[in-house]
Amino acid sequence: MALPENIILSANLKLLEPRLQGREAYAILDSNVQEPRLKALFRPDRIFKIEAGEAAKRMATVETLAARLLDAGADRDALLVGIGGGTTTDLTGLLAALYLRGVACALVPTTLLAQVDAAIGGKNGVNLEGYKNMLGTFRNPEFIYICPPLAETADDRGGIAEMLKTFLICDSAAYARAVVHFSAPLPRCAAERLALIRRAVEIKSNIVEEDFLDEGRRHILNLGHTFGHAIEKHTQGAVKHGDAVAMGIILAAETAVRLDEAEPALVERLKRDFAACGLPTESPVPREALIEAVAKDKKSRAGDVRFVLPVAVGRVIVQPLKPEELR
Ligand SMILES: NC(=O)c1ccc[n+]([C@@H]2O[C@H](COP(=O)([O-])OP(=O)(O)OC[C@H]3O[C@@H](n4cnc5c(N)ncnc54)[C@H](O)[C@@H]3O)[C@@H](O)[C@H]2O)c1
Structure with missing residues (x-):
């Protein structure tokens, strides 16, 4: 690619x-x-x-x-x-x-x-x-x-979350490499960082090329973002975008488990990997408030919210859910 x-x-x-x-x-x-x-x-x-x-x-x-x-x-x-x-x-x-x-x-x-x-x-x-x-x-x-x-002078956390998200969608090998890289102590290998950036950019560009206007396939890039945006909104930005996405991915994985689409071991693995990379795994927002914010999310269509759910490392599904079902 x-x-x-x-x-x-x-x-x-x-x-x-x-x-x-x-x-x-x-x-x-x-x-x-x-x-x-x-x-x-x-x-x-x-x-x-x-x-x-x-x-x-x-x-x-x-x-x-x-x-x-x-x-x-x-x-x-x-x-x-x-x-x-x-x-x-x-x-x-x-x-x-x-x-x-x-x-x-x-x-x-x-x-x-x-x-x-x-x-x-x-x-x-x-x-x-x-x-x-x-x-x-x-x-x-x-x-x-x-x-x-x-x-180099900026905080990497948000980028790590978005990169892990991209790899979780469709590249399990890159996901594993990224976890090894970002959980290693500083200083980390610059060549490996560049290679991981290249891979993430390739994957995103490829998905976008297929669906520039976000009418279909591109939606999978929203993994973690439906809950993530709700967390950002509820905390009025106190939880930063990347941290909110990391928490959102875990919530999406928990939803997948509740729907019998994923094994509980997936949630455990993601929590372990995210924590090792310095990312938060627990949302501070009460579930009821989250559901209310999700229901108002702009991606809501005719009452259904299109959730992107991780079902394995490297594979996601898109599942429309009503806020009541989420509850
Ligand atoms: N358009 C898209 O497809 C897309 C995708 C993902 C995220 N986003 C958006 O990206 C935003 C988050 O981006 P972000 O995390 O980069 O936030 P940001 O732009 O607010 O930057 C975070 C902080 O880092 C500082 N900073 C930037 N570069 C620096 C550097 N080199 N050294 C030191 N400090 C530096 C900024 O001043 C800021 O304080 C959100 O608004 C999110 O919605 C957009």
Whole structure:
């Protein structure tokens, strides 16, 4: 499986420069990204810093950034480069889709989560009224530049959760390798990290290519996200996305066991593996509150929620369930 043409995966940041040369490039830069070589690639007046995080992922930030682009004279030739974690790449993708009815976009993800998941697949968006990603578009960036060392200063937990999710869906060997890698003490092997990132990006890109608009197969990538989003909503973001996904996967596995679709040993294995990788396994949210939040989830269709349930390591099923059945 090869990477799509618009994805560059390299530990060498130098390959980014020629892609920006001669372009009217604006950086939407996560203020926690300190790498000076990145900033040096942009005119100082074309670097717009944002305080990234879930609270910034809203329409007001998109409007503020659009006004700054307007002030700076950004025209239809502009290339917006989102540099940061998943909130920055999601925001930049939406801003680029809306500004002047669409300008070019590039993404430079700087957290493991954004490198293996958020920046891949063309989904962008912001939250509304505490509900995740309610406003957004599907639009592929011109290119995505994944440079694993850029994420060295960021927390890996969310990325580990999304990576294990991707492997749990369809690659049991990669799942086992990832558990060995991420449960090993620091410093870990950089070459193995790069190989695991490549595999996760390949799998996600491949699934997305089959179903860009998320009308069928792509739905399996939501493993852990239905409960996960409900946990994020209920805790008002106190539980971060990756941790919520890890808890959501365990809840989905427990649901699969209740439905006789999986063996209880699966739940035990996932709990053991996740804990070894530093991920939480127990949701702090009472079940009744979770069910209520799930019922309101945007993926709810005619009262049924389409759950992605792990039935073995490397295999999932999609099961529509009514909130009453969940109870
Ligand atoms: N579009 C998609 O398909 C998709 C998929 C998965 C997740 N997401 C979204 O991604 C978001 C989560 O992404 P995230 O976990 O990267 O969160 P984030 O963007 O909020 O980043 C987490 C924290 O890390 C900081 N940070 C970023 N890069 C850093 C670096 N190199 N060094 C030090 N600190 C750094 C940020 O400032 C922030 O404080 C959620 O909003 C989620 O909905 C989107």
